[in-house]
Every structure is written in C-alpha cells, then in structure tokens.
Amino acid sequence: MVKNIIVFVLTASFAFGANVLEIADGILGQSSAKTTALFSDGLDYLDGSGRPDIAKISNTLKSNSLFPTSYKEKVNLDIQFISNQANPLLLIKIVKEALNSLGFNEILTTEFANTKATIWGIRLNTKFMLDPGSLYTALKNTNTIISAIEKTGDFSYKYILDTSKSILNLTPLEIGKEIELSKPLEPYFIDVNDASKVEITAKNGDSWFALVRILDNNLNLIEEQRKNKKTNKINFILPSNAKYITIDDANSLENIKRGLKIHIQ
Template sequence: MVKKILLIFLLSSQLFALSSLELAKNIVNNSSKKTQLELLFSGQSYTDSNGNLDIDKISRILKTNSLLNLALKNSQSLRLNFKAKADAVLFFKIINDALNDAGYVYFIPTDLLLKDGEIDYTIQVESQYILDPGTFYTLLKSNSVYIKDIKRVGSYDYEYNLDFNKAKLKTNINLDLNVPKSLEKPLKDYVLSLKNASSLAIEANEADNWFPKVLFLDKNLNLIKGVKSEVKNNEFLEIIPSGAVYAIISDMYSLDNIRRGLKITLKR
C-alpha cells in the first residue's frame, strides 16, 4: 500500500511539473512564436542532475533562435517579481546576492508581502539589459535554490516562482578554530560555518566605522539570533547561541564602512 501511495505521489508530481515547452512559452509569451517553440521543445525535456528544469540550457536555445532578446535599445524600467516559501533572512540574502552578481547592483524594492512563510517580493531596476534567466538560474543553483516557473507578464515585467525547499547557504570564508584571520574588504556579506565554536570575536580596523550586523542561523537556515548596532563599534564578542551553524557578518548600513576588512576569530 505504501509503495502504491508513493508511486501515485511521484506520478502526480511529474504530472503537475512544468515542461520545458511550457516554461519556454511562459518566458517568450508571444503566441506568434508558438509553432517555432513547439519545434524546438516539444518532446524535449531539459533537466539538470537534480531533475529540475535546466533553465540555462533553455535560455541558450531561446537566445540562439532569436526568441529571447535581452539587450534593449534604451534603458528601461524593469519590474521583477519573486515568489517563494522560505525563511525571510535566507530569501533576501540569496536573492539580493544573485541579483548583484547578475549585474543589478542598484534596484528599488517596490512591494513586499509576507504571510505564513510565503514571500512575494517585487523590485524595479533601470537597465538596458533584461535579467538573463539562465544566468539567474545558475546563480541561484549554487545555493540549491531552483526556479519553478518564469512568466513574462509585460514587455519589461517578469515573475519568478522559486523553490527554496533545499536551499543552503554558500559560505565564502573558511576559518580554523582559535586562529584569527584577517579578511579583505568584502564585496558581499561574510558567510561562515561556526564549526561548533563557543564564541565569535571580530575586530574592525580603527580607521573604519563599523556598525555591526551579525546573524546566527541554524542548520535549516532559520534565524536564531540577530545582533545589530546603530552605534559605531569596532570590536565584537558574542557567545554563539545553541543550535547556530552559520553566521552572516555585515554592516548595518554599507560594506564601505569596513573597506579595510575584518579580523575574525572563532573560539573553541
């Protein structure tokens, strides 16, 4: 009986999963291109090693066949909407980092809805380039976040439905216990594994003006504790809360405030 239920579940999951053709149609959103899209994608299943749609491959096929043009003649106001069920801290960390890495450094959040763990987030950005779905897919994939669907709902208006079920935080620094490490100016927040340490000590350069922002997350990437200071403080020492596995270290206002980097020590 259990095997039958599992088989039914798997079949129903496949039944409701978006096909490569359906995704391509949603990205292009042009009924005059239906025949061409069907010739390219009908009967084809472009998936990655995890069974998710390989949007990088799908995007490349669309661009090669002139079905997806990302370069605009003039700068336009683009609207990007992201929907997911996720922890808010993790969601904004991963989404904002991916947007920055994709070249969208300056953008304006215009709408945000948080309800029962569901997040609906919209930004506006001025750009001459539409966000490349393939590039965005690859950036999100590095944190095990996957794109379930992309819908073009206007000339410069896209909606992304995201899967955070297997999301993980990608660390960008590696520390040994009880060994201080001086780090260069961060291009993005420092993210580290706490390695069963008991406390975290941080020093900023005296020439900098650091306003500490340190977040402690558990193994499931839920926020356990956040320590934030609106007062300049170039020294930080905090007992690591029970269950914390990761720490995100930043500045309350701008990473330019720690342009000379930080010295970080994980204490046993």
C-alpha cells in the first residue's frame, strides 16, 4: 500500500502537479466527456503561478451538479493527506488548522506513516462533503499546494500536498513584554522568532509539570525542556534556529487551567 502511495506521489511530482482536467477527474473519481468539455481550455482554470485553481474547478463542478456539497445522512469520510517532504508535524498542523477553519473540528486519525512519504489518514463523520476548493483556499494561506487529488472510493480521497514552502500564520510575541495566555484547550503553540530567552510562569494557584518543545521552521524538534516535579516557573535559552515552541503539561492541562504568563527576550 505504501509502495502504491509513493508511486502516486512521484507521478504527481513529475507532472508539476496534476493538470486542470486531471484535478477535475480526480475530484469526481472518473473521467467523462462532460468534464473534458468543461475544462478543455485549462488556461481559464489556472492561478497566478500557473497551477490549477482548484477553487474555480470545484465551483464549476458544483454549478454543473457534478459534485455534491452534502449527504442525506452522516457518513465516514476517509482522507489521506500525503507529502514527500520530511516534516510530519508541519503537515498535520497546517491540515488540521485548515480543516478547523472549514468547520471540521472532530478529526479522527486513522493512519500515520513517515517513511519515504509522510502520510496522515483521517476520518470525518459528517453530512457535509469536504469541498476541495475551500480546502485549496484555506491551505493557500499557509503556502501549501494541493498537487493532486484522487477519489479512491465513494467516501474516500487522497490529497498530495507540497509543503516545501509552507508557513504557519502565527503572530510572534512581542520581545521584552510579558504576555498573558488564556486557559489552554490544547498545548500552546507560540512563535518565538528572533527571541533568545524564554520565561514561563504559572498563574497564582497553579503549578504544572512543565513540558516545552522547541521546534525549527519546519516543526522539527530541536530540544525539549521538561520538569519532572511540579513547578510554577520555567526559563531557558533558545537555540539560534528556534522558530516555535509548544507549551504543555506532561500530565494534564488542568494543572494550568488559569493560563500562563510568558516573557521572551
């Protein structure tokens, strides 16, 4: 199975991503005379970079009643996101945020592999189809490109993504100023670009098993700062290639239910 996925990735890469008609047929899972006629002039469906504009393609499919926007009842929609870049955490982070922005918040991981291709398989239990055009637009905000789409079943798809230039749209913290962070629902994700030192303090009444991961621009782990006993403060020096940090509790985020204060220099 992984071998077939790798072949699919390489095929999409050699073709500079799928062309307009291939994207349309990939969304529908079949070729037809109608899609050939609709997209015969592919130039009308290219973006400024010369790649297929999947938002335009999707809108044309929907306006011609070729692509449904919803189902009669909830279905399990299985999707594989595949990247040949070796940055699995970045792939998951950008796709998850794109899906959240489209209203898909309950995401079940069904598969993960990081061999010659990074693969994240998910399941969405939903009445609403994941619109490739909306996903394309959401991913563009992070410089992430959909290179190819393949419908593999009635309710299953593969997306090949190019994450080589992907970025996260986070506002860096102001250096030299203490910032209060609200109660976390998940580990904090912080842009610490240009900072050299970090101090994190629990609010009054809280203490936590501090767990901080320091990441580079591609979300690769550089190092980890951890406290094995409860503390109300942690401080450390950042490596020169640090771009992001995640702040977590090794046991439970309930330990910092009042939030944290962070000061970077």
